[in-house]
Amino acid sequence: xxxxxxxxxxxxxxxxxxxxxxxxxxxxxxxxxxxxxxxxxxxxxxxxxxxxxxxxxxxxxxxxxxxxxxxxxxxxxxxxxxxxxxxxxxxxxxxxxxxxxxxxxxxxxxxxxxxxxxxxxxxxxxxxxxxxxxxxxxxxxxxxxxxxxxxxxxxxxxxxxxxxxxxxxxxxxxxxxxxxxxxxxxxxxxxxxxxxxx
Numbered sequence: 001x002x003x004x005x006x007x008x009x010x011x012x013x014x015x016x017x018x019x020x021x022x023x024x025x026x027x028x029x030x031x032x033x034x035x036x037x038x039x040x041x042x043x044x045x046x047x048x049x050x051x052x053x054x055x056x057x058x059x060x061x062x063x064x065x066x067x068x069x070x071x072x073x074x075x076x077x078x079x080x081x082x083x084x085x086x087x088x089x090x091x092x093x094x095x096x097x098x099x100x101x102x103x104x105x106x107x108x109x110x111x112x113x114x115x116x117x118x119x120x121x122x123x124x125x126x127x128x129x130x131x132x133x134x135x136x137x138x139x140x141x142x143x144x145x146x147x148x149x150x151x152x153x154x155x156x157x158x159x160x161x162x163x164x165x166x167x168x169x170x171x172x173x174x175x176x177x178x179x180x181x182x183x184x185x186x187x188x189x190x191x192x193x194x195x196x197x198x
Contacts, residue, residue: 007083011075014062016104016111021071023061023078028086030056032101032167033094040088041081050074055101056094057164062104102165103130106137109160118143118152125157133169135161149173 008027014020035054038046045051050069055062061082065074085092106127109115118125123143128136137157139149146152158171 007086009079009083011071011079014108014111015115016108017064020062020064021075021078022057023063023082024059025061025082025086026059028059028089030058030061030089031092031094031096032056032058032098033096034100035061035092035094037091037093038085039091040084041077042085045074045078045081051078055097055104056092057101057105058166059164098133098167099130102133102135102161102168103127105165106130106135106157106161109157109164112160114156114160117156121146123152125152128174133167135168135171136174137171138174144175 007025009023009025011021011023014022033056035046035056037043046054050065050073051063052066053064063078065071071078110118110125110127115125121143122141123146124140125143126138126140128138130136137153139146139153143149143152153171153173158168161171162168
């Protein structure tokens with residue numbers, strides 16, 4: 001008996017832009033940036049129809065279809081094309097715009113459950129800048145003067161972003177003194193001992 005294992009692949013709409021589908025390939029490392037060229041049927045879908053725009057995170061391909069196309073109509077063909085194309089991922093070409101991709105990831109994280117949690121506490125977090133894979137966020141509302149903003153930044157936002165974008169260099173908050181963040185971590189360390197912040 002032959003047992004074949006199929007490449008793990010699933011699709012999910014982006015929280016920030018539901019018309020964009022994330023095709024998640026957790027076991028494949030992809031080139032990051034706007035997808036310009038791909039082998040086989042995926043290349044044809046990119047060049048002709050129905051894909052309007054595609055960009056790669058380290059482990060997903062995000063696609064927006066042309067306005068006259070639907071995922072119901074083209075989803076199966078995209079799935080098949082992706083499965084074939086990842087066998088030759090070295091032939092994929094991107095524009096290497098890593099900051100654009102990282103900004104999209106952060107925006108999607110903030111539009112999802114992490115952002116809903118922040119909003120439920122009367123806060124808001126906006127993207128201030130993304131430069132050289134370093135993200136600066138701006139904490140507003142209740143978050144702007146919350147002693148736990150550092151926990152939100154590192155344990156919630158940074159953790160969620162790193163899951164999707166492991167190459168994140170750093171994440172910081174504009175306008176909030178880092179001493180405010182450090183105070184909570186020092187208190188946690190005092191309770192739990194050095195190196196046991198969580």
